[in-house]
Amino acid sequence: MNLAEYIFAHRDQHLNELCDFLRIPSISAKTEHKPDIERAAQWVASNLRSAGFQTVEIVPTALHPLVYAESLHAPGKPTILFYGHYDVQPAEPLDLWTSPAFEPTVRDGRLFGRGTADDKGQVHIHLKALESLFKTHGKLPINVKVLIEGEEEVGSVSLWEYVQKNKARLQADALVVSDTSMLAPGVPSITYGLRGLNYYQIELTGPERDLHSGVYGGAVPNPITILCELFAKLHDKDFRVAIPGFYKDIAKLSKAERKSLNALPWKEKDFRKAVGAPAYCGEKGFSIVERLWTRPTLELNGIWGGYQGEGAKTVIASKAFAKFSTRLVPNQNPDKIARLVEKHIRKLLPKSVKMKFETLSTGKPWVAPFHAPIFQIAQAALQKGFGKKAVFIREGGSIPFVTQMHDTFKVPCVLIGFGLPDENAHAPDEHIALDNYFNGIRAIAHFYEDLASL
Ligand code: BES
Numbered sequence: 001m002n003l004a005e006y007i008f009a010h011r012d013q014h015l016n017e018l019c020d021f022l023r024i025p026s027i028s029a030k031t032e033h034k035p036d037i038e039r040a041a042q043w044v045a046s047n048l049r050s051a052g053f054q055t056v057e058i059v060p061t062a063l064h065p066l067v068y069a070e071s072l073h074a075p076g077k078p079t080i081l082f083y084g085h086y087d088v089q090p091a092e093p094l095d096l097w098t099s100p101a102f103e104p105t106v107r108d109g110r111l112f113g114r115g116t117a118d119d120k121g122q123v124h125i126h127l128k129a130l131e132s133l134f135k136t137h138g139k140l141p142i143n144v145k146v147l148i149e150g151e152e153e154v155g156s157v158s159l160w161e162y163v164q165k166n167k168a169r170l171q172a173d174a175l176v177v178s179d180t181s182m183l184a185p186g187v188p189s190i191t192y193g194l195r196g197l198n199y200y201q202i203e204l205t206g207p208e209r210d211l212h213s214g215v216y217g218g219a220v221p222n223p224i225t226i227l228c229e230l231f232a233k234l235h236d237k238d239f240r241v242a243i244p245g246f247y248k249d250i251a252k253l254s255k256a257e258r259k260s261l262n263a264l265p266w267k268e269k270d271f272r273k274a275v276g277a278p279a280y281c282g283e284k285g286f287s288i289v290e291r292l293w294t295r296p297t298l299e300l301n302g303i304w305g306g307y308q309g310e311g312a313k314t315v316i317a318s319k320a321f322a323k324f325s326t327r328l329v330p331n332q333n334p335d336k337i338a339r340l341v342e343k344h345i346r347k348l349l350p351k352s353v354k355m356k357f358e359t360l361s362t363g364k365p366w367v368a369p370f371h372a373p374i375f376q377i378a379q380a381a382l383q384k385g386f387g388k389k390a391v392f393i394r395e396g397g398s399i400p401f402v403t404q405m406h407d408t409f410k411v412p413c414v415l416i417g418f419g420l421p422d423e424n425a426h427a428p429d430e431h432i433a434l435d436n437y438f439n440g441i442r443a444i445a446h447f448y449e450d451l452a453s454l
Pocket residue numbers: 118119152153154155156179180181194197363395396397398399400
């Protein structure tokens with residue numbers, strides 16, 4: 001059997017096996033799922049052994065284990081490092097799932113379940129591509145290092161420590177990642193830019209304790225009102241972030257790049273359908289694609305305080321809280337932005353509240369040229385898998401590891417996404433299109449095979 005025949009003959013087996021992986025609720029954010037995280041790491045390790053990797057390690061870390069494997073039996077051939085994550089986001093709100101989050105189910109040519117698109121399904125595409133190559137060739141045609149982590153959804157802290165301590169070991173000619181999206185159905189895509197991400201939390205304290213709002217209201221500052229006023233001041237009427245210096249260091253987009261991004265087969269109609277809001281907004285002077293991929297933002301991600309239970313409770317809360325984040329683009333510096341954000345917020349707040357400001361994590365944006373030969377090989381392999389020419393896109397999401405690797409090793413980073421923007425990553429009813437999963441295995445197998453000629 002040749003490679004394509006082998007992959008076709010194993011479709012059902014591959015899909016069933018992915019479902020086993022998806023049934024493990026490896027939620028990195030929740031301590032109670034620690035045993036599931038361990039189980040998922042074991043699962044990945046044993047799957048790598050079936051794919052022909054002899055060196056497979058589960059590396060314990062301060063938080064969740066990472067899985068490292070290598071197969072270096074192709075002297076003179078390129079070495080690639082494949083990165084992905086086996087952890088997933090929490091599944092809440094559970095009642096909005098059509099079928100349970102950890103009981104993978106096929107409906108209308110799509111596989112539903114937490115982790116299908118982000119990122120277990122995409123990791124599995126590579127595991128099966130490598131296994132298929134190993135089974136049909138008897139060995140892998142190139143040298144492969146694999147690093148699958150369990151903390152991506154909570155900031156990849158242990159991973160960075162591991163990279164710092166294992167630079168020689170992780171050295172490769174290129175980094176390959178599948179944790180992004182395709183531009184649209186039937187449009188294979190290679191991502192050459194991601195936004196960076198800073199995440200913040202603030203706590204405002206007004207009165208020392210909760211107060212009766214009738215007894216005290218009118219003469220006491222309300223921290224929830226002050227929090228709302230604060231966030232109302234962080235954007236201007238043109239939807240620009242109203243923090244002095246926020247836009248100062250941004251690299252100007254070239255005319256040529258603007259033109260090529262705006263010429264992509266991207267449909268505003270699909271975007272509207274995926275979002276489903278009554279109206280849209282955004283920074284003046286930029287197209288939607290430019291807003292999503294090339295402009296920085298400030299977003300409130302959660303806000304709480306006071307009484308939220310059933311019925312009424314007349315209270316002035318002592319505290320109000322918010323979680324918010326800034327997406328960053330080249331050449332904004334995450335530490336500098338964090339300082340500007342804190343400084344401006346401190347300046348806006350009245351004396352009637354005290355603030356605790358925390359920057360929970362920072363992450364740099366990433367954009368890189370894509371003229372190295374490996375990008376043409378990727379494009380040709382995607383053509384073999386999908387029968388269509390791949391496009392080069394940027395995206396708005398963040399993968400801190402990509403920037404860290406690029407800064408550390410200065411090698412090409414090839415981001416080949418098989419998810420779709422409307423597949424509900426991080427939300428109820430997450431899914432992956434089965435066509436993209438199966439075509440993905442074919443494309444990636446050809447990619448690794450063709451890299452031998454590099
Ligand atoms: N796979 C995503 C990142 C992504 C999504 C990139 C879509 C491109 C397109 C990743 O798992 C993720 O969710 N990243 C987080 C940041 C992380 C530090 C928690 C994000 O982008 O919010």
